[in-house]
Amino acid sequence: MKNSKNPPDVTAEQKILISAREIFHKKGFEGARMQEIADKAGINKALLHYYYRSKEKLFDAVFAEALKTLIPKVKELLDAELPLFDKIKYFTDNYIKLLMENMYLPVFVIYELFQNPEKILSKFTEKSNFTPSVFIAQIRKSVKNKEIKKTDPRQLFINLMSLCIYPIIAKPLIMKIYDLNEQGFNRFINQRKKEIPEFIINSIKINKNSSSNGKK
Amino acid sequence: MKNSKNPPDVTAEQKILISAREIFHKKGFEGARMQEIADKAGINKALLHYYYRSKEKLFDAVFAEALKTLIPKVKELLDAELPLFDKIKYFTDNYIKLLMENMYLPVFVIYELFQNPEKILSKFTEKSNFTPSVFIAQIRKSVKNKEIKKTDPRQLFINLMSLCIYPIIAKPLIMKIYDLNEQGFNRFINQRKKEIPEFIINSIKINKNSSSNGKK
DNA sequence: TAAATAGTTAACCATTTGGTTAATCTGTTT
DNA sequence: AAACAGATTAACCAAATGGTTAACTATTTA
Known part of the structure; x- marks a missing residue:
């Protein structure tokens, strides 16, 4: 059976998935090596094929x-019960946090999706619903x-995503053009957490002036 | 010698670079195969190594x-002698056009840069100046x-880049979530060419009305 | 406890892959 | 035309790589 008894116990199968995740995220499908995954998991290469039949x-x-x-994380953030402007802040903050904690994820997903859109997306036909319908409806309203x-609404949603994701996938470029080190980059991204919502809200908010003095 | 005489003449070396470009852009360094590049160039694999010593x-x-x-293209667009708002329109339009004509370029650059930032960027130490200094100065002014x-200005520049590039590298995702075909996607991107400048300008422009409104 | 089942490994295999060699071809120079 | 230099190729090679086999070792189960 899969479970042994020792308390600090991680199945081989789990170890494999954890290692595979790390290697695939970092190096992509083509760059990843089964041997390296096995090594990182501390097991024999044959065991990879015992649990998962092939690299694919x-x-x-x-x-x-x-x-x-x-x-689901994106969906959860976008479905929060918040007024639009608050939600934009809330989303930006939490989404960027999530991406920063998984630095390799966005490039990994985008790259592999670009390599093989139909093959990959065909596996996600009806499963998870990709469309951010609640958010779109909220904007429309x-x-x-x-x-x-x-x-x-469609454009606005992509604007929001663009502003959050791009700076992270372009990290090396940004560090180069602004001459930042790791710390400087983190500061730049943290600054963005405030900047993005302001930028978006400034753009879409209606300037209520003339008549009543519309306090913020 | 490299040059023969026949009019419709492309050197083997050129053919190699052209094919290599196509394959590398599409499949990345790890995914590309020397044999495939040779085939596409219509030459022997050994000739690749004759002109370029290795895959790297x-x-x-x-x-x-x-x-x-x-x-240089980005720099050229950003250095144009135009008022800020016009430049934002001009840049968006031409940059997106450029990216759409080279669909694989952005993902290629971002991915490979992410794989190996120091190794790649070290080769571009002082050569081309990455920093968009003219544009930054213009914003500051x-x-x-x-x-x-x-x-x-740094954030605004990244905002502009984000809004232009992200939708293109996320093409498969966008087609999925908005249920678009190729044509629908192109329409979406063309719509963005208008949308992005409006979005940015709306955000940064000062609302000059009635009483002075010096708010940040 | 003995048979059966699941987990794990070392050794092996076929194919792919980047790269090399030595020979051939082609055009130019003398 | 003979010599020469660059261009091009077929054949080859060693290393790497995904995958398999057969044996060995727990762990369940009857």
Whole structure:
């Protein structure tokens, strides 16, 4: 059976998945080596194939896990019961935090998805619903209620995602062009956590002036 | 000698670089196969090594070429003699056009840079200047002149880049979540060409109305 | 406790892959 | 045309790589 008895116990199968995750995230499907995964897991290479029949199967497991971590998290943040502006702040803060804690995840997902969109996405046909319908509806409603300017909800959502994700996947480039070290980069990203919501809200908010002195 | 005489003449060396570019851009360093590059170039694999000694050297040539296409182009767009708002429109339009014409470029650059930042960037030490100094200065000046709100130029530049690049590298994801086909995606991107400048300008422009509104 | 089952390994295998060699071809120079 | 230099190729090679086999070792189970 899979479970032995010793308390600090991690199954071989778990160790494999953990190691595979790390290697695949860092090096991608093509760059990853089964031997390296086995070594990192502290087991024999044959055992990889005992649990996961092939490199592809193992990769699929890792990728599915990645998407199933990411998508529900995004959904959860976007579905929070908050007014639009608060939600934008809330999302930015927590999403960037999540990405920073999983530095390799975004590039990994984007790259592999780009390599093989149909093959990968076909496995996620109906499973998790990718569409951020609640958020989209909320934007649409805010427009209708004249709380924000006329805005295409689809574009706004992509704007939000862009502003959060891009700086992280472009980390090496940003460190280069702004001459930052690791610490400087972290500061830059933390600054962004405030900057992004302000930037977005400034753009979509309606300037209520003239008549009543619309305090913020 | 390298040059023959026939008019429709492309050197083997050129054919190699062209094929290598295509393959590396699409499949990345690890995914690319020397044999495939040779086949696509219509030459023998040994000839690859005759001109470029190794896979790495060939890759370096391709990557350098990519950066040397991209960076000066970005610089050129950012250095145009235009008022800030016009420049933002001008940049968005032309940069997105450039990226759409080279769909694989952004993911390629980002991915390989993420795989091996120091190794790759060390080769571009002083060569091309990565920093968009003219644009940064222009923003700073616009702030000083009260033409736009108080804005961190570094953040604004990254905002602009994010909004242009991300939608393109996330193409498969966007097609999935919005249920678009190729044509629908192109429409979405074209819509963005208008959307992005509006979005940015709305955010940073100063609302000049009635009483002075010096708010940050 | 003995048979059966699950977990684990060392050794092995076939294929792929980047790279090399030595020979051949092609055009130029003398 | 003979010599020469660069261009091009077929054949080859060693290392790496994903995957398999057969044996060995717990762990369940009857």
